[in-house]
Amino acid sequence: MSPLLTTLGGKLADRWSALLVLPGLLYLAVLAGAAVLGHRRWYDVSGLRDVLDKVAAAPAADSPGAIALAAVGVLVGAYGVDLAARGMGAALERLWLVDDRMTLTRRLTARRMRDWRAADDAFREALVAAGSARLTGDAAAADLAERASRRNAARNRIALAAPTRPFWAGDRLASAEQRVWEAYRLDLASAWPRLWLLVPDGARLELHTARWTLAAAHRLQAWGVLYAALAVLWWPAAFLGAGALALGMYRARGATSALAELVEATVDLHIRALAHELGIDCPGPPDQGTGRTLTRTLRKGT
Incomplete structure (x- = not known):
């Protein structure tokens, strides 16, 4: 599925760039609050307010240059944190x-395969009883x-389908490739770049949106990990991190x-x-014969 994900992810950076600063600013604000409050006085909002008043009363707070430098520093820090996320x-x-090339991932895949086969047998x-x-x-009969x-x-x-990856997400995407092969005998990895040139803009937008949503969900998981790390300074951050990770x-x-x-x-x-663009006859619904011919053509004999 790597060619597919790469194709769909081409414009993700453009969409992300508009959202980089605000989450980073929020994270820096929580980090500053965690550093001030600590574990013992995690609830002391008045103490946090006193610290803010002291910062506002400092001589540098009246200096436009100092304010500008501080603002630039905060924005750069927010951008850096978001790039890390x-x-x-x-x-x-x-x-x-991830695939199952390593020993650990092969064991995880084998375990999922055992569970799937047991569920399939059941x-x-x-079905036979019904x-x-x-x-x-x-x-x-109805109950059965x-x-x-x-x-x-x-x-x-x-x-x-029968699991081939150690985790559910990898299997779900790989199952699309497997199901296409079982239905049409079409090699999706070879066919996808050509299909992408044929689909209309509306379909491309839907695919791009789904790909962006998936990437954003993984990014939310990363924010959960970063917020959980703040529990070293302020233990309630662990709940923030766990919530973001679960939602992601x-x-x-x-x-x-x-x-x-x-x-x-x-x-x-x-x-x-x-098939039509490649000059392959397909008068009726596509079948495995059509897919085999397409696969031989697209893979160029390999």
Whole structure:
């Protein structure tokens, strides 16, 4: 999925640049408050007010030059903190989407595979029981069908297809590639740059938005880590960090699903157009024959 994410992430820096300063300013304000309050008097708002009054009464507060330098320093600090959060968010994204090349990640993938297979077996057993009950006219057929539906949902919560990554997010995006291959025998990594040139602007905007939302969720997780680090100075910051981290993980899960669904939808809606542009006959609905021909053409024999 790396070519896909790179393509969709091309304009993220432009959208981020407008949002860099304000979160950094808020973080610096909390950092300053944490340094003043400490652990023992974490609730002492009046003490914080006294410190602010002393700063305002200092001789330098009447100097335009000192004020300008302080303002520039604060803005530069805010920008630097936000750049750090942005870099940490990118690192977290790589973590959640990592493959299983290392020993630890292979073990995590194997564990998820065992859980998925157990859930898949349970679903298939429930499905067979529901089918048998329906054929025999058993009154419990409806209840058995509902149980099969619940077990199917439990399996899909682990992964939509057999897991190949150590974490859910990586599997969810990889499942889009896997499902496209199973449906059309189309190599999505090779087809995506060509599909991207064919999709209309509206579809591109939706994909860009989903990609930006996913990156923003990872960035929120990074802010959670940074705020949690302030607990060294001021223990309530741990709750701020935990809240931001939990919210970021919740948003990332939804954004990952949305992006994967949009990728699959893009393939479903534009695979015929891609075949037509490459001179491949596709008179009816695209099938595996169309996908195989496209894959051979796009991979140029490799």
